[in-house]
Amino acid sequence: MARNPAQFALTSRLLHWLMAAMLLSMLFIGAAMVTSLGNYHRLVALHRPLGIMILVLAIIRLVNRTFTTLPPFPPTMSKRERLIASASERLLYTLMIALPLVGWGMLSAGHYPIVMFGPLHLPPILPVSPTLYAVLRKTHTIMAYLLFLAFLGHLSAILFHILIIRDRLLDRMALWPVRSHNHKDP
Amino acid sequence: MNDNDGQSGDIGRISSGTMILRLAAIALVILAIAGVFAYAGGWLTPHTLTGARIVDRFEQVNEVHPGFRRNHAKGVCLSGYFESNGRGTALSKAAIFLPGRVPVIGRFALAVGQPYAADEANTVRSMALLFKLPDGEEWRTGMNNIPVFPVNSAEGFYDLLLSSAPDPATGKPDPAKMGAFITKHPEFAKAIQLIHGQPVSSGFADSAYNSLNAFRFINAKGAEIPVRWSMVPVQAFRPFNSAMSNKSNTNQLFDALIAEIHNGALQWHLIITVGQPGDPTADATLPWPSERQHIDAGTLTIDHIESEDTSPARDLNFDPLILPDGIAGSDDPLLSARSAAYSSSFTRREGEPKSPSAVSTAETGK
Numbered sequence: 001m002a003r004n005p006a007q008f009a010l011t012s013r014l015l016h017w018l019m020a021a022m023l024l025s026m027l028f029i030g031a032a033m034v035t036s037l038g039n040y041h042r043l044v045a046l047h048r049p050l051g052i053m054i055l056v057l058a059i060i061r062l063v064n065r066t067f068t069t070l071p072p073f074p075p076t077m078s079k080r081e082r083l084i085a086s087a088s089e090r091l092l093y094t095l096m097i098a099l100p101l102v103g104w105g106m107l108s109a110g111h112y113p114i115v116m117f118g119p120l121h122l123p124p125i126l127p128v129s130p131t132l133y134a135v136l137r138k139t140h141t142i143m144a145y146l147l148f149l150a151f152l153g154h155l156s157a158i159l160f161h162i163l164i165i166r167d168r169l170l171d172r173m174a175l176w177p178v179r180s181h182n183h184k185d186p
Numbered sequence: 187m188n189d190n191d192g193q194s195g196d197i198g199r200i201s202s203g204t205m206i207l208r209l210a211a212i213a214l215v216i217l218a219i220a221g222v223f224a225y226a227g228g229w230l231t232p233h234t235l236t237g238a239r240i241v242d243r244f245e246q247v248n249e250v251h252p253g254f255r256r257n258h259a260k261g262v263c264l265s266g267y268f269e270s271n272g273r274g275t276a277l278s279k280a281a282i283f284l285p286g287r288v289p290v291i292g293r294f295a296l297a298v299g300q301p302y303a304a305d306e307a308n309t310v311r312s313m314a315l316l317f318k319l320p321d322g323e324e325w326r327t328g329m330n331n332i333p334v335f336p337v338n339s340a341e342g343f344y345d346l347l348l349s350s351a352p353d354p355a356t357g358k359p360d361p362a363k364m365g366a367f368i369t370k371h372p373e374f375a376k377a378i379q380l381i382h383g384q385p386v387s388s389g390f391a392d393s394a395y396n397s398l399n400a401f402r403f404i405n406a407k408g409a410e411i412p413v414r415w416s417m418v419p420v421q422a423f424r425p426f427n428s429a430m431s432n433k434s435n436t437n438q439l440f441d442a443l444i445a446e447i448h449n450g451a452l453q454w455h456l457i458i459t460v461g462q463p464g465d466p467t468a469d470a471t472l473p474w475p476s477e478r479q480h481i482d483a484g485t486l487t488i489d490h491i492e493s494e495d496t497s498p499a500r501d502l503n504f505d506p507l508i509l510p511d512g513i514a515g516s517d518d519p520l521l522s523a524r525s526a527a528y529s530s531s532f533t534r535r536e537g538e539p540k541s542p543s544a545v546s547t548a549e550t551g552k
């Protein structure tokens with residue numbers, strides 16, 4: 001069945017929802033772990049490998065984006081809205097890649113072993129440096145909160161389209177195939 | 187016309203009442219998500235104890251000494267090696283226990299919050315170690331020279347810090363505050379008897395250092411064994427004697443250690459205590475029965491001592507849960523709490539300007 005040109009490619013849609021779930025979990029795990037004594041260690045141990053998985057998926061996603069045709073913006077979006085949407089997509093991609101890199105880099109600078117699972121660990125990507133560690137640790141927090149705000153903005157915009165403009169914007173990202181809108185219902 | 191065939195521009199089709207309702211619904215969804223996030227991040231529960239709040243308490247009683255550890259602030263760094271004899275492999279698959287030698291760096295310290303405090307014989311002494319395994323894994327452990335920990339929860343430690351802080355009027359802890367503390371944390375009474383009952387050795391070199399918390403060893407068959415470990419000195423025990431103490435030297439314990447290492451390497455045996463089912467693993471104030479099996483897993487040799495000012499061990503977090511595959515934490519709640527507090531202390535001190543350590547290895551290096 002030919003893809004509806006108004007929908008994202010299936011790989012893009014799968015990556016979108018998988019990563020949405022992972023990023024949101026990571027934000028909550030991150031916020032919860034630094035304020036939990038009892039679960040701190042368990043959550044950090046989960047946070048590291050999940051964050052690295054996000055990095056790998058984000059790179060795959062970026063490559064996938066350059067190799068698939070994107071659906072055109074719907075006519076309900078003004079020129080200004082399109083500019084904002086493109087800018088916020090760029091911000092989300094940047095954070096998706098930078099945030100885990102900063103996490104990896106700050107642990108490297110802080111002289112930590114970067115443990116994934118069991119004996120598996122990653123090599124450091126930066127030299128040991130107290131100042132670098134301190135700066136990156138702060139950057140990690142700021143970027144994570146920025147990602148959370150960007151997510152809230154993204155969600156508000158989508159909800160506005162679905163509920164107020166009612167242009168079926170969500171169909172573009174739906175996991176199931178959606179018929180092209182210019183086919184009339186029977 | 188129904189919703190399904192609206193291609194675009196339905197915006198004019200909902201009444202302004204519906205529109206306000208829907209806008210409110212959107213705002214509600216966003217606020218709910220932000221609220222759950224704020225809750226997860228602890229903003230709505232300002233009285234729950236966190237790593238940062240424990241470190242605030244250290245700063246409250248000791249003041250802030252920028253660049254220094256918030257506890258065990260006064261120290262000197264060590265390096266050397268660990269020679270495993272292979273006997274630990276029956277208990278744990280961790281690569282550290284395979285026969286052979288691995289490099290070690292670490293730090294001796296006094297459990298004080300003030301980096302320039304004068305050495306006192308009965309201040310808790312510590313040894314923190316980082317074993318660098320051949321495959322790049324690390325084992326970090328911080329051990330104290332007391333037989334048990336004084337409290338069994340992070341809340342207990344948090345309360346103890348304030349209750350035992352010297353009263354400005356008398357220079358001693360306020361007995362009323364200590365009384366209230368013991369009522370709230372009854373395990374302290376027995377633990378402090380055990381701690382005070384242990385004879386004090388002459389210095390760092392003839393002290394034994396204990397993990398206090400329980401851990402789990404996982405062997406090649408997948409069996410989990412509860413353990414505690416100690417570094418037991420090869421140097422013969424000499425009781426501390428106030429006659430040999432030199433009050434005019436505020437670094438007397440550190441200087442003696444530095445002189446001893448400059449004189450020749452010091453050694454400790456890594457002794458693993460094998461727990462039995464029923465031995466308390468979640469309470470660091472309770473000793474295990476003395477007849478438990480002890481396994482000597484190898485020998486630590488410390489042949490180099492260096493000031494914090496130049497050693498890489500200053501900028502290390504001896505998080506007790508940085509463990510190689512084959513060693514894992516137990517159900518002791520102190521472990522995860524220590525991880526959280528050490529991370530907070532580490533993050534603060536790494537971002538601060540550094541001042542010279544009170545302990546220099548040069549002056550006694552002759």
Ligand code: HEM
Nearest residue numbers: 026027030031034048051052054099100103104141144529
């Ligand atoms: C997209 C991926 C990631 C997200 C969304 C994320 C999010 C967060 C958040 C929200 C925090 C809490 C910040 C604070 O309140 O101060 C945090 C802390 C942290 N993250 Fe990440 N993170 C990601 C990736 C990583 C990666 C890949 C690593 C390491 C390999 C990492 C390591 C850490 C560490 C060590 C902490 C702080 C622990 C402490 O200070 O005690 N993160 N992260």
Ligand code: HEM
Nearest residue numbers: 255257258293295312314328329330340343504528531532
């Ligand atoms: C909840 C209880 C405890 C709290 C809140 C606590 C807190 C701290 C803090 C904040 C530091 C400074 C960390 C840094 O900046 O790197 C520290 C260091 C240390 N702690 Fe604890 N601690 C606790 C229990 C223990 C226990 C049970 C032991 C066991 C033996 C221990 C042994 C050490 C040692 C050896 C160091 C010094 C490490 C070094 O030389 O760098 N602590 N502690």
